[in-house]
Amino acid sequence: MKLYDTKAGELRDFKPLVAGRVSMYVCGPTVQSAPHIGHLRSALVYDLMARWFTHLGLEVQLVRNVTDIDDKVLEKADEQSVTWWELAYKNEQLFAADYRRLAIGLPSHEPRATGHIPQMITLIEKLVELGYAYGGLDGSGDMYFNTAKWSNYGELTHQKLDDMEGERSNPAKINPQDFALWKAAKFTEPESASWPSPFGSGRPGWHIECSAMAAHYLGESFDIHGGGLDLRFPHHENELAQSTAAGHSFANYWVHNGLVSVQGQKMSKSLGNSVLSSDLFDKVNDKAVRYYLASAHYRSILDYQPEATVEAAAALSRLHGFVARAARELKESRFSEFAAVELPDEFTLQMNDDLNIPGALAVIHESATAGNTDLDEQRLSQAHQRWSEVVGMLEVLGLSLDSSNRTNQEHRALDQLIQTLIAERNKAREDKNYQRADQIRDQLIEIGIELSDSTSGTHWSLN
RNA sequence: GUUUCGGUAGCCAAGUGGUAAGGCGAAGGUCUGCAAAACCUUCACGCGUCGGUUCGAUUCCGACCCGAAACUCCA
Numbered sequence: 001m002k003l004y005d006t007k008a009g010e011l012r013d014f015k016p017l018v019a020g021r022v023s024m025y026v027c028g029p030t031v032q033s034a035p036h037i038g039h040l041r042s043a044l045v046y047d048l049m050a051r052w053f054t055h056l057g058l059e060v061q062l063v064r065n066v067t068d069i070d071d072k073v074l075e076k077a078d079e080q081s082v083t084w085w086e087l088a089y090k091n092e093q094l095f096a097a098d099y100r101r102l103a104i105g106l107p108s109h110e111p112r113a114t115g116h117i118p119q120m121i122t123l124i125e126k127l128v129e130l131g132y133a134y135g136g137l138d139g140s141g142d143m144y145f146n147t148a149k150w151s152n153y154g155e156l157t158h159q160k161l162d163d164m165e166g167e168r169s170n171p172a173k174i175n176p177q178d179f180a181l182w183k184a185a186k187f188t189e190p191e192s193a194s195w196p197s198p199f200g201s202g203r204p205g206w207h208i209e210c211s212a213m214a215a216h217y218l219g220e221s222f223d224i225h226g227g228g229l230d231l232r233f234p235h236h237e238n239e240l241a242q243s244t245a246a247g248h249s250f251a252n253y254w255v256h257n258g259l260v261s262v263q264g265q266k267m268s269k270s271l272g273n274s275v276l277s278s279d280l281f282d283k284v285n286d287k288a289v290r291y292y293l294a295s296a297h298y299r300s301i302l303d304y305q306p307e308a309t310v311e312a313a314a315a316l317s318r319l320h321g322f323v324a325r326a327a328r329e330l331k332e333s334r335f336s337e338f339a340a341v342e343l344p345d346e347f348t349l350q351m352n353d354d355l356n357i358p359g360a361l362a363v364i365h366e367s368a369t370a371g372n373t374d375l376d377e378q379r380l381s382q383a384h385q386r387w388s389e390v391v392g393m394l395e396v397l398g399l400s401l402d403s404s405n406r407t408n409q410e411h412r413a414l415d416q417l418i419q420t421l422i423a424e425r426n427k428a429r430e431d432k433n434y435q436r437a438d439q440i441r442d443q444l445i446e447i448g449i450e451l452s453d454s455t456s457g458t459h460w461s462l463n
Numbered sequence: 464g465u466u467u468c469g470g471u472a473g474c475c476a477a478g479u480g481g482u483a484a485g486g487c488g489a490a491g492g493u494c495u496g497c498a499a500a501a502c503c504u505u506c507a508c509g510c511g512u513c514g515g516u517u518c519g520a521u522u523c524c525g526a527c528c529c530g531a532a533a534c535u536c537c538a
Contacts, residue, residue: 358475
């Protein structure tokens with residue numbers, strides 16, 4: 001498999017550090033507010049990547065952190081007159097709920113920053129010991145990383161220290177580009193937001209959190225570090241600098257997902273142009289939202305267009321339609337069970353090519369078309385092959401038709417009710433009472449149930 | 464200014480040094496009592512503009528235009 005490595009600036013063959021295993025660290029959200037679809041796309045990208053690795057037979061370790069303490073969390077909590085941990089927890093739950101709805105798998109670990117303060121302190125101490133960290137020149141008690149001492153600084157984003165603007169007005173820093181490792185407690189902030197440390201009480205800087213947690217769960221070297229493109233600098237550059245300065249080899253591959261934009265502009269909390277998951281979930285079903293967010297290559301900008309979600313729903317519905325039709329029409333044959341078949345080579349090729357989901361989706365569509373034709377022509381063996389392929393491919397992408405609601409009690413009751421109406425309608429059709437037949441069909445359409453007549457009888461589906 | 468990344472049909476969106484995947488949508492057709500669904504056919508002589516390299520460029524190179532992201536708060 002090839003992956004685009006931001007640090008190398010090119011596609012690289014992916015080779016795990018330990019054969020048969022892949023370790024991934026993904027920057028999760030700062031839980032200062034509810035998720036928007038940009039956050040969800042990011043989580044989805046790494047979920048898809050993890051699923052593909054799993055399909056390839058690798059054992060995946062995925063760590064996705066939660067930043068539950070930082071300036072913004074404290075600020076927002078203050079505005080809303082709640083404690084910072086209440087705010088953080090509430091938002092963390094909103095993220096979790098959306099992840100679940102999008103069928104984004106649980107990571108192996110989902111560490112909160114506040115649960116790993118000792119590891120962060122240890123890492124800062126190490127940096128002090130090695131001469132890369134210093135206490136703020138203004139005596140504030142802040143700790144900073146000395147970027148001038150680390151000659152590789154800028155290697156992730158290919159920038160020279162001199163070209164970077166940095167924060168010129170901060171008298172606590174030796175170099176304007178230096179960044180905070182530890183922020184001393186302030187009188188204006190709640191006491192609960194500070195922890196004791198050898199540098200005085202305070203809280204960790206944003207970047208050190210990820211360095212410490214990645215090392216804690218995945219070790220000093222691991223395979224892939226992922227996150228949104230906007231985190232490349234300063235966040236990931238700083239993580240890389242402090243971790244490697246501390247002697248860790250850190251991530252072997254750096255992967256960055258493209259952002260979601262609205263009318264050509266980045267979706268962000270500060271711009272106030274956030275599209276929330278509920279905006280999509282209200283319009284189309286959960287799997288269609290997943291399909292939509294996955295439908296652009298993960299490194300491309302996804303410019304949000306409301307109609308595009310409806311298009312995604314239509315496209316996915318055709319695939320699900322084939323799966324359901326094949327299941328129905330093959331039921332009575334010797335091909336009633338779908339087989340664990342090899343996925344089409346082209347699909348594998350696309351997925352191995354830097355996770356080209358759009359290319360992979362094209363393969364699924366082609367298989368579904370071919371499968372529908374096979375069913376039309378009564379080529380059951382081929383249809384069975386196509387059906388199995390499509391089911392397998394959808395499963396890898398987490399886009400399978402949910403089967404849970406087909407087995408529950410409510411569904412059975414609904415089915416019996418509709419079957420009664422179908423029988424009445426078919427009787428009416430036999431009697432050439434088309435007015436009554438169409439009336440039944442129209443009434444069902446109105447409540448979202450679609451009937452379709454075929455040689456194998458009349459079937460219904462939720463629209 | 465510096466560093467990244469884009470500009471492909473009505474819309475979404477892949478891709479390639481050899482003549483443009485797929486989806487949505489639209490039109491026509493097959494099927495149907497009529498529909499729906501499904502299938503078939505058609506829908507970019509064109510891939511921001513202008514040059515260059517080449518037998519050949521949308522793809523490589525250069526310049527330019529437009530847009531996005533980052534530059535110490537952001538997935």
